[in-house]
Amino acid sequence: MDGRSRFLYKTRMSRRTAFLENLHHVPADGWTRSAFSIPRAGKVAAAADYRIARIAHGGQDVLYCVSGSGFVETDGVRHEVHPGQLVWIANELPHAHSANPAQPWTLLWFRFDGPDPAWLRAQIFGDRSTRLVITEGPLLIDWFERLFTAMRQREFGLDLRLNLLAGEFFSLVGKTMTGQSDGAMPARLAHTIAGVRSDLSKAWTAQEISQLSGFGAAHMRRLFRKHLRTSPRQWLTRERVVRAQSLMLRNDASLGQIAAACGFCDVYHFSREFKRITGVPPGTWRRGELWNADAP
The missing domain is CATH 1.10.10.60 (Homeodomain-like)
Known part of the structure; x- marks a missing residue:
């Protein structure tokens, strides 16, 4: 391989999407009829051509942009997403997300499932956008770290642990939606x-x-x-x-x-x-x- 070929090879490899974390869990039979679980989670350093599009999928996907930028199409709306922003995707509807080719994003993401997750989304967001700026960014990153640790270790009682983590996430988003870090109302x-x-x-x-x-x-x-x-x-x-x-x-x-x-x-x-x-x-x-x- 000559010098030019080695350069081209390295350039192509460096532009591939890297799945820095790619974690899976299969909840116990019947679990999601009465409690929440997180069957998938990960961290993605996207390439310029990164794109996922679906007509529908189980559960709800949540994306948090760490760096770069990208686009999310959900519930008939196209959002441009930047660092510190989170998007909750309506998986029961056609949806897609893709990296900005000029500045591909790095994402933390997870999918949760449980009793009527679409209803839960409506309760939290109402008729407002499901894209929001996370005011407690360090808390959310810490939450992802604890989620990844739990899914890697796969200890006894993981279903209960994931249900608890899902509840923490919903609470964090709820506080962000109020515009108050402590969740206080006017x-x-x-x-x-x-x-x-x-x-x-x-x-x-x-x-x-x-x-x-x-x-x-x-x-x-x-x-x-x-x-x-x-x-x-x-x-x-x-x-x-x-x-x-x-x-x-x-x-x-x-x-x-x-x-x-x-x-x-x-x-x-x-x-x-x-x-x-x-x-x-x-x-x-x-x-x-x-x-x-x-x-x-």
Whole structure:
């Protein structure tokens, strides 16, 4: 091989995609029906021609750009991704990602699966972009290091460990989405929530909740979506159901009395909303919980 041939050979080899970490796990049968797992994870130093495109795939892929840049197509949107940015890919839809040929990226990535991961994505992001800047970059890199270590060692209880790590990741993303490193919500929103909780028997209207907060109704809805991933009305109904559960176990009040104490119009309204949220009527839930409480 002459000098020119050796140079060409080295140049071609240096441009190949390098899989610096490429880890796999097969969860126990039935595991992902009730808990999360991480079947794949890795680190990729991409070449200029790196591209992956799929019509659909199981689970959800998450990419974190360490250096360079690239492009992600997910949920009908094309994102340009730079260092410090993360993208959560909707694997149930057509999707693709590729390196920027001028500056190919290095990625940390993983795929998680579990009970309805697409629903989880919608709960975390709502109608906002699934590309975000990770404000706690060192924490995320440390998380990936712990993930890689766990998947390399493959110790007993790995399924439980991966479920725990998935939960840590969801929490980190949730905090990033709030714009607060400690996950705190604005003081006026916290004041509003505390005020409504202190008087759940009141027939709160959207206007009254807005007046309590000092925000307009539209801004109030945006704050609830951003920090609580729900609307004020949905949040209030769930708070009333939670309060009703507590009252049903603390005293012998009738369902009608509990409905009134929790702000429901009547016992029928209470029963309908309780069953919609918990899956069982309040009387059935109460008997089951009291029976369990008395069991040895």
